Amino acid sequence: MPTKKLYAGAKLRETRQRLGLTQKDFAAKLGVSLPYLNQMENNNRPVSTTVVLALAQEFGFDVTELSTGDSERLVSDMREAMADPIFGDSPPPLADLRLTASNAPALARAFIDLHRAYRQTHERLASLDEALGREESRLQPSPWDEVRDFFHYCDNYIDAVDRAAEHAASQAGQRPMRLYAPEMLEKAGITLRVADSDRLRHFDTEARTLTLSNRAAPETQTFQILLQIALLQQNKLLEATLDFARFRSEEARAIAKIGLANYFAGAALMPYTRFLEAAQADRHDLERLATRFSASIEQVAHRLSTLQRPGAKGIPFFFVRVDQAGTITKRHSATRLQFARFGGACPLWNVHRAFETPGRFLRQLAETPDGVRYINLARDVSKPGGAFGAPTRRYAIALGCEVRHADALVYADDLDLTNPRAYEPIGISCRICERTKCHQRSVPPLERRLSIDSNERGVLPYRVE
Template sequence: MATQKLYAGAKLREMRTRFGLTQKDFAAKLGVSLPYLNQMENNNRPVSTTVVLALAQEFGMDVTELSTGDSERLVSDMREALADPVFADATPPLADLRLAASNAPALARAFLALHRSYRQTHERLASLDEALGREDARLEASPWEEVRDFFHYCDNYIDAVDRAAENFANQGTGPGRIGETAQSVLERMGITIELSDIAPLRQFDAEAGLLRLSTRASPETRLFQTLLQVALLRQDKLLEATLDFARFRSDEARAIAKIGLANYFAGAALMPYGAFLEAAQTHRHDLEVLGARFGASIEQVAHRLSTLQRPGAKGIPFFFARVDQAGTITKRHSATRLQFARFGGACPLWNVHRAFETPGRFLRQLAETPDGVRYVNLARDVSKPGGSFGAPVRRYAIALGCEVRHADALVYADTLDVTNAEAFEPIGISCRICERKTCHQRSVPPLERRLSIDANRRGVLPYEVN
């Protein structure tokens, strides 16, 4: 079998810039000629084995980063954007998208930002009551989507915040004592924690020095909210510096991102990187065991597993998503090659949708995407009661999965026949960019295929995909 050539020009340029090296100096450290480096940086030549070894030895680089990162996500995101009917007559081939993602990632992101602006403009025009009824109506990118993309393209791993949280956790008296550490820190700041029968999960009064936590919330949620408040008070400079680096386009996006970073700190402090990674590997990623070990909820554990992407100490690359009852993905992250739909619902064949039918149970699924990659998928419903009679219950389903090559490290893969090709269900990303011809759940035709319509013949679909 022929070895796939590795092209990583953008990664090489990024590394050279990060170390402040000229092409000449960088070439010398890698042991190659200047023209050869120039060709690699422009993806005219693949990265050689000699260069890969030099990157690891000279710069301590995790060489797996060369074949992962933004490129695959950018290709997937562009394909989804180009599935918009507005591009029906001008769809570039997949090879061109890969070249753009590898050689001009900034241009690719600019295209995605432009398409988001177009979609939002179209949506506002379709909702005249909103556009005409508000004086402050603006046609700009959604702050929420901007923040979501920030975490998405950081691989959902923020190194400085993660390490700060781990250092904070290590100040404690031992495993499972992070709550005592957080309470002690707040007390030294003159802040009192009070449990109250209130609707908000957390309410902080800076003037009174009072942090009120709702007794209606679970103990795991109250602990998480305590750590979140610690992040906002003790790590403000770090959070603000990270926000400065991100350069958000609006104050709203910056404010949302700050809460996101505080949430990140809370999760990383509750489940510190080194200890959590070791426990995950020891217990074969059993969510319930890890939840009990670190005092975290199933959702918190699943989300944390998807962030274990520290260079030099990476965990299994997982994807994580949370889906509401309408099928809308409300949280998403993928460290795998599987990318989620940004401009539509999730594939209906994905087992996450069936989790609502079996509350309190883990559902397992062997699945294969159209690109031939196979996954072990896990899904479970998550209910969040309102805490009082008549209060609305929020219901979600969470999904966690990884490529099948990691099955031996998952307790959930036990008894699954991962060697049987027939055991893998065909799933996709979204119908417009899924090339499967006979899917019985297809809602719209695939963008890049021609259709045949025969009025005298009807199969599963009212057309045939060529």
């Protein structure tokens, strides 16, 4: 089988600029000519084996990063944007989108931002939103979406925050974090109270008292303590990270700060090195890991999707959380599988069936239209209100990876991985899904022609050509 050529010009150029080297100096260190480096950086030539080895030996570069990064995410996001009817029935070929993502990622992001602004404006007009008539109204992404994209394009791994959390956790020694976290508060001069309250967490800045709800599970209480520690003791680090992100609004910055504090809490509860070793030893058994680290199933699943530290990467997982309406409320993918930015997940995913079997893990072998096969795990993670009459928040999560990593997962045991019929056909979004005979299709694919016969009716009222 011929080896697939590696075009990674944007990543190569980004690496050189991060090192502060000119093309001439970089070419010399890689042992190639200046014109050859220029051609590689502009994707006119693939990255050679000589360059890959030189990157690893000369700079200690994790060469697996050359084949990852933003390209697949950008292509997926652009395809979904191009599925908007405003672009008509002749979207650019997929090859053109891939070239744009590889050669001009900044342009691709600008296009995605522009389409997002258009969508939001269109939705405001459709709902007669008076905000457009106000002088202070501006076209900008919602703060929530901006923050979600920040984590998405950081590969859901924030190195400085992750390492700071790991260092803080190391101070506990052999003590479990659920016991050490209250000590961290005490050392910081903060009083901890647990009371009957609708509020999960409340910090009184004047009295320096942290109050947690007694309705919350123990692992949630520990998480909230660590989150508060992050806000108090890691404020400079969080603010520096926010400065780097350059959010467009104060609302987005405030949301992102909470997100970074949440990240710190998860990383302190499950320190990177120890958690990665435990995950490998337990073959990524979520229940065993939850017990070992006094964490919830959702916390463990989310943490597994963040193990992307250069030089010490875990299995590339995707992680998604959906509500009962199928709307994605959390999403991240370190795999080739990317999620729809708008709307819900493919209805054929087992995550939607998890609500029907509370407390149980559902396994699924699935194949996407590009032929990549995955093993998916789904479970409901509904959160009771803790009192009679209090609302229950109902969610389900899905965690998955490419089936080539199946040996490292306890959930793959006894599955027939070699049987093609065992894999369910799934997609991303109906408008960009290439499957022609999907019985769950909600709208026609934008890139295909339709054939309608009034004398014939199949599962769908049309045929996709």
